[in-house]
Amino acid sequence: MTIDAPDAKPGMAAGVPPQGIAPIFAALDLGTNNCRLLIARPHRDGFRVIEAFSRIVRLGEGLSVSGQLSDAAMARTIDALKICSEKMARRGVAVARAVATEACRRAGNGAEFLHEVKIATGIQLDIISTAEEARLALTGCAPLLEPPHREAIVFDIGGGSTEILWAKLPGGGRTEVIDWISLPYGVVNLTERFGPGDHDSGSYERMIEEVSAVLRPFEEKHRLSEKLKSGAVQVLGTSGTVTTLAGVLLGLPRYERRHVDGCWLDFPTVIEQSHKLAAQSVPERALHPCIGEERADLVVAGCAILESLYRFWPAQRLRVADRGVREGVLVELMRQSRQNGNRNRGRR
Missing domain, CATH: 3.30.420.40 (ATPase, nucleotide binding domain)
Known part of the structure; x- marks a missing residue:
């Protein structure tokens, strides 16, 4: 509304x-x-x-x-x-x-x-709806989708679901959704089912396998892994998971959006860091200033979702967005306001 x-x-x-x-x-x-x-x-x-x-x-x-x-x-x-x-x-x-x-x-x-x-x-x-959520996230992240990329895979790892979009980038800051999928997995519901995640119990790998089973038909339909090899597809992630991992990898003494939003990360290094977090206890994770007590039990579930995406789409680089649905809502509200203003002026 x-x-x-x-x-x-x-x-x-x-x-x-x-x-x-x-x-x-x-x-x-x-x-x-x-x-x-x-x-x-x-x-x-x-x-x-x-x-x-x-x-x-x-x-x-x-x-x-x-x-x-x-x-x-x-x-x-x-x-x-x-x-x-x-x-x-x-x-x-x-x-x-x-x-x-x-x-x-x-x-x-x-x-x-x-x-x-x-x-x-x-x-x-x-x-x-999940469709509108995905569209708003894409709209909010659009300024970070740049040439020479002609297409993009954009994902938003949430608390209860994960939205994934395959989008065309026709230029001029515009985006066109080709297809999308909403996975019924997020950091909260995966953590409640599998616990805070670790390698020793095998729960981390089981989370990856469960997410992968739902994601596989989307990959089989579009063969995005083949398109990635061309270098024309940008991969961008927006969520607490990717921004937290960015803060950790950048060695920030405290989380600062200005350092994280828009940064590029080496995707294989992100996965290595995910494994390190899964090997730690919840109290050990909580000691990192970019994780803290509020995210310490949830972050590994997000890492598992992220690794599932990586196994299908092993891009070399991942762009991080500390923006998404909120920004998409603002862009659409302001666009609508301008259109209404132009229509009102046209009636005078």
Whole structure:
């Protein structure tokens, strides 16, 4: 749902900016593991971020077993959404969209939770399809897809699912989706099934095999591994898994987006680092400042998904994106706003 100034809901304040000043937009992405907010103002061909917020809420905790969102998970998430609502109100957001993904798609009580969110925060969440989630992620990452590549494999490893797109890059920053697939595996549900992952028990390899079984038909259909050999296909990953691994490999003393977003990594080295993390205990992983306690038990499941992708598509280089659905929502909101403005001017 897009919230414009005349119809702004409580907790999502909107106002008409002074003449000549661009309105403020907001995008909120509620996933299985994270709640992310981005507030921005249009700037040239893109936007300038005013404020960002991200919190691990683990909304999907226990969902793979119970089929329901737990009371504790919903309470944590509503607390984070209240902060988002306050930030949007304080910034005078004029246009906003809030989307929810896999946890709310799967949960038997997802609709009830959205109703509670609306009452508690004023935020109206849209549960989007896996197709829309994949498309928004691609839109958000498009600036990082560059010549001379003519095609791209883009993947988003989430908490409850993993979206993979094969896209054409016709030039001029444009992207065209050729095909996509949503895998029913993310870092939360894989960890709940297999544990925090390690080599000794074999759980790491079992996670890879399970993900690979679902991914194989997509590869057999498109033979992307053959296309990779031409060098014309770029591989890009967006998720906490790839950004965390980038922070580790870059040796950052603390996670900093400006060093990670858009960086290129040697893909075989990423897989080597994944093996090292799988060989560590959860407390050992937690010691790394780019992992910490909140991600220490989940990161290896993400590594397993990533290695499954690598085994099918062994690219030499991987580009990392600390951007995705939120940015895609913002781009589309601003594009729609410009189109509406042009239509209104045309009626005068």
